[in-house]
Every structure is written in structure tokens, then in C-alpha cells.
Amino acid sequence: MISLKSALAKPFAKRVYKNIQKWANKPLETQEKVFQELISEATSTEFGKDHDFISINNHKDFIKRVPIRDYEALKPYVEKVVAGEKNILWKGKPVYFAKTSGTTSGSKYIPITKESMPSHVEAARNAILMYINETGNSKFVDGKMIFLQGSPILKEQNGVQLGRLSGIVAHYVPKYLQKNRLPSWETNCIEDWETKVDAIVEETLPENMTIISGIPSWVQMYFEKLQQKTGKKVGDVFKNFNLFIFGGVNYEPYRAKFENLIGRKVDSIELYPASEGFFAFQDKQNEKGMLLQLNSGIFYEFIKADEFFNKNPKRITIKDVEIGVNYVMIISTNAGLWAYNIGDTVEFTSTKPYRVIVSGRIKHFISAFGEHVIGKEVEEAMKEATLNTNVRVSEFTVAPQINPKEGLPYHEWFVEFENEPENLSVLAKKIDESLQKQNSYYFDLIKGHVLQPLKITQVKKKGFENYMKSIGKLGGQNKIPRLSNDRKIVESFPQEKIS
Missing domain, CATH: 3.40.50.980 (Rossmann fold)
Structure with a gap:
């Protein structure tokens, strides 16, 4: 009724x-x-x-x-x-x-x-x-x-x-x-x-x-x-x-x-x-x-x-x-x-x-190397890479790694999974391919060997939540930026990383 x-x-x-x-x-x-x-x-x-x-x-x-x-x-x-x-x-x-x-x-x-x-x-x-x-x-x-x-x-x-x-x-x-x-x-x-x-x-x-x-x-x-x-x-x-x-x-x-x-x-x-x-x-x-x-x-x-x-x-x-x-x-x-x-x-x-x-x-963009990568592109890349898989992502953010210990610089993706992939490097490759497809600047930098393909650093369960709590921004309308042009955010939660 x-x-x-x-x-x-x-x-x-x-x-x-x-x-x-x-x-x-x-x-x-x-x-x-x-x-x-x-x-x-x-x-x-x-x-x-x-x-x-x-x-x-x-x-x-x-x-x-x-x-x-x-x-x-x-x-x-x-x-x-x-x-x-x-x-x-x-x-x-x-x-x-x-x-x-x-x-x-x-x-x-x-x-x-x-x-x-x-x-x-x-x-x-x-x-x-x-x-x-x-x-x-x-x-x-x-x-x-x-x-x-x-x-x-x-x-x-x-x-x-x-x-x-x-x-x-x-x-x-x-x-x-x-x-x-x-x-x-x-x-x-x-x-x-x-x-x-x-x-x-x-x-x-x-x-x-x-x-x-x-x-x-x-x-x-x-x-x-x-x-x-x-x-x-x-x-x-x-x-x-x-x-x-x-x-x-x-x-x-x-x-x-x-x-x-x-x-x-x-x-x-x-x-x-x-x-x-x-x-x-x-x-x-x-x-x-x-x-x-x-x-x-x-x-x-x-x-x-x-x-x-x-x-x-x-x-x-x-x-x-x-x-x-x-x-x-x-x-x-x-x-x-x-x-x-x-x-x-x-x-x-x-x-x-x-x-x-x-x-x-x-x-909120990454252009440490002139790539002009924006939030929509990283979200689309993650969506495309996890489509029709059992992988489920709780939260993620992206930062440039300008001075790696070895090799070329790269984009580092900090990802907290609910369901982890069987192989992190396979997922990273899929995300990277999607990003190259969407962003011609990024494609050129990878092909020109200015950047190496992105790498994923896994974040512990509740890692992002604990980070937001540590800076007094848990809840309400606060949210993690999808990407940054520096490493200020990701360096604030080193204890949450899983190497």
C-alpha cells in the first residue's frame, strides 16, 4: 500500500x-x-x-x-x-x-x-x-x-x-x-x-x-x-x-x-x-x-x-x-x-x-616531469586495471618518486587493498598501460626513458584511516587527495607502508 x-x-x-x-x-x-x-x-x-x-x-x-x-x-x-x-x-x-x-x-x-x-x-x-x-x-x-x-x-x-x-x-x-x-x-x-x-x-x-x-x-x-x-x-x-x-x-x-x-x-x-x-x-x-x-x-x-x-x-x-x-x-x-x-x-x-x-x-596533479597527470586519469586507470578481477581497492594516492635508490624516476602508487591481487607487478603494468593510453605526455616520458613504469607500494589495512586520524582529519568532509606533485602526504605515513 x-x-x-x-x-x-x-x-x-x-x-x-x-x-x-x-x-x-x-x-x-x-x-x-x-x-x-x-x-x-x-x-x-x-x-x-x-x-x-x-x-x-x-x-x-x-x-x-x-x-x-x-x-x-x-x-x-x-x-x-x-x-x-x-x-x-x-x-x-x-x-x-x-x-x-x-x-x-x-x-x-x-x-x-x-x-x-x-x-x-x-x-x-x-x-x-x-x-x-x-x-x-x-x-x-x-x-x-x-x-x-x-x-x-x-x-x-x-x-x-x-x-x-x-x-x-x-x-x-x-x-x-x-x-x-x-x-x-x-x-x-x-x-x-x-x-x-x-x-x-x-x-x-x-x-x-x-x-x-x-x-x-x-x-x-x-x-x-x-x-x-x-x-x-x-x-x-x-x-x-x-x-x-x-x-x-x-x-x-x-x-x-x-x-x-x-x-x-x-x-x-x-x-x-x-x-x-x-x-x-x-x-x-x-x-x-x-x-x-x-x-x-x-x-x-x-x-x-x-x-x-x-x-x-x-x-x-x-x-x-x-x-x-x-x-x-x-x-x-x-x-x-x-x-x-x-x-x-x-x-x-x-x-x-x-x-x-x-x-x-x-x-592536485603530478607534473614533476611535465606529464600533467590529473585525478580523473589515475582513477580511470585504477578502474580499468581492476575491471573483471577480484581485486578491490579501499583507498589510494599517487606521488612522484624523483630520486629512487636505483633506476629512473617513477610514479609511486600507495594502495590499500581489501582484496589483494595475486601479482602486484601485473596490476601495476595494467594501470601503467591505461595511464599511457589516456595521457600522451606520460606515454612519451615512458617511451623516451625519462620515467620508468609506475610502482605500487602496498599500504596496511586501515593505513589511510590511521593517517587521517593522526593529522586530525578523520571523518566529516575530509578526504585524501588522489595525487600530489610532491611526497608530503606519503612521507607522513611511513609506518603504514608494507615493503
Whole structure:
């Protein structure tokens, strides 16, 4: 028997689908409207005055007056906002600061305004509604839903609430979902991640879990603890679990392991949230990529990744992007971020409508020898090499080995296996061949005997987890970079290596 909540979800989903189609089918007009509104609203702010917003009529004017900045470059303005000053980056004061741990900047304070907050909440909701509209499946709304996230406890800083983005969003769960939502407020407030996951296992075991959501690496820990506790596959523990929602990292390297932990395939929805904005969500089950949110108070610019470090790289809008090109994404938002580099690289999989995949981080690449290897390529190589095998990978990261004890330099892959390969060197050869196929620079360096083929260093079970714990970044939205241009990360956990 269909419940009232399940029945009502379908017409609501249809209405949301139609609204999304309106702007998705008019992408250029939608982005132009967003651009004009952003400039108009911020003309009288300190940033707007400093950058002559009153004279900006179009994107060309904007490029001339507003240079690209990362957090460090924007910091003088942000510090004024944090100190409690008004009308600096956006009118008035923000309602929240999302505190994030930057890889280069220490803690970052990302402003969230009353204008930008709704998109953080609505995009995740809309992703689920688009799924309901496409599949007709709405039964899961009657079950329990779990969202693995940071603590919802907020602090105050000069009249502005401060916390992790996922903790802030926890305050905006719609009333009709409150009864279905787990973990409890008390459990969500536990700071220690391992203690928290143990408490979540205890809370969820007796429940009818239908949706599970979170960053794959941390959901994996939850699944493993469930399995240890019950001796059963997650799909047998939760018979009605049929939708996994994830974001933050590429799911593909985890997919085989998850299907093994669950014991069957479940539908999944990919999200692209960040403290700086909710950029995209998967709108179709059988289409590659996520629908870029063009109507959410965010104006997008793109720079080809291989031109990004040039003196004056060309900044383009969605009008001029091409499918399959690796771009650095630059955003201007109604939270007061202007021509801001969030550090992500994306590729378009479609321009009708505009869909993207996250291909990596502009700072997370290996080019110690001019090879320009990116996150998407190493993940694809691992996926291809382990396809149709029993090998299952828990986690991995890649670093250059510039000064080996003998022979040529090489890429060193630090891999933690759940199911180990019979022969590490055979797997390494497969990965290397896939990487050469994808990246012509890497191919040339191998063939030209500048590099030798990659080598795998095995990491002990829970090695990555222990490393994250040792640097105080276990859980929440923290994740291991897929690759680095130096050896700082891998040299931080020598005790975890297996030679």
C-alpha cells in the first residue's frame, strides 16, 4: 500500500522537474540574468567600489576589473567580514561562515548569506525529486534516511554563526523529513568520528534504512562496522536500502567495494556541493555527469586547465565551453565570492543541458616531469586495471618518486587493498598501460626513458584511516587527495607502508 507521503512526492517531483527544465533549456539567458543581478546587488559594497562595479555592463568589463583570486588573495576582504564589518563582499553581513580546512591556507572562513543559503538546501532536495520523477520510485520516502555529516553545533563569531557546512545544513532539514532522519541530534554532535560511527551503527541497526548519504570513504567505514557487528551484507541488514547519495569524491574507485559490502547494486545520485556553493547534481540515472546549477546565484567562468598557469589565461563562460576539455572552474556568487578559484577542475559531458564531471583539483596533479597527470586519469586507470578481477581497492594516492635508490624516476602508487591481487607487478603494468593510453605526455616520458613504469607500494589495512586520524582529519568532509606533485602526504605515513 502506498503511503500519503509517497503519493504526494510524485506530483511535487514533477513540478520541480518542470521548473528546472525552464532554466536548463535557457542556459545563456539564465546565466546572464544571474550575472547582472550579482553585479547590481554588490555595486555599493566595498569590493564593488574597489572594482568599479558601477561601470561593469558585461563579462568583458568584469574580466578587466576583477582578477581571479583564490582564498589567500581574497583573505583581506574575508578578514574584515569575519571581524564583523558590513557591506564588504556582499550587502550586510553573512548569516554563517562555513569553516573548512584548506590544504594551503589553514582554516578558511567561507561566507554564506541569506541569499546563498537556500541553494545549499534545495539542490540536494531537487536531486532526489528529479530521481523520483525519472524512476517513479518514491517508496523510500517512508523509510529512514541517514546523512553522515559534521557536527551541527555552531559557534558565534562577531554575530555570525560558524560551523561545518554539513552541520549548518542540518539546521534546514524540512519538517516532513525530521522523523525519518538519522542519526539523532545527540549522535550527530559527537566530535570523535569513530565514536560517532559506532553510535550511528547502534542507532540504525533496528531501523528500516532506505537512503544512505555521505562521502564514500566515510560511508565505507560505516558499512564495514555494520558488517563486523552483524556478519551480514549491508543489503541484508537493510532490505529496503535502495538509494545511495554521495558527493565530494569520485564514486567509481569505490563502486566495486560498495557493491560487495552491500551485496547488490543500488541506485546512486551524485552531488557536487561545496562550502562555496552547490554547483551540480545528477539529474539522470543513465547520463554521465551532473546538471550544472545555472539558476542558483552563481555565475561561472572557465579556464582551460593546461593554460591556467599562463600569465593571462583566457576566461570563458558556458557559451564557449567544449565537451571533454579539462577546465578550472571560477565562480562569482551571491555569498560575495568574486572570480573565485575553488581549486576544482571539471569536464563537460553535455552542453544540452550543461552537465559536468569533477575531473580533479588544479593543485592536485603530478607534473614533476611535465606529464600533467590529473585525478580523473589515475582513477580511470585504477578502474580499468581492476575491471573483471577480484581485486578491490579501499583507498589510494599517487606521488612522484624523483630520486629512487636505483633506476629512473617513477610514479609511486600507495594502495590499500581489501582484496589483494595475486601479482602486484601485473596490476601495476595494467594501470601503467591505461595511464599511457589516456595521457600522451606520460606515454612519451615512458617511451623516451625519462620515467620508468609506475610502482605500487602496498599500504596496511586501515593505513589511510590511521593517517587521517593522526593529522586530525578523520571523518566529516575530509578526504585524501588522489595525487600530489610532491611526497608530503606519503612521507607522513611511513609506518603504514608494507615493503
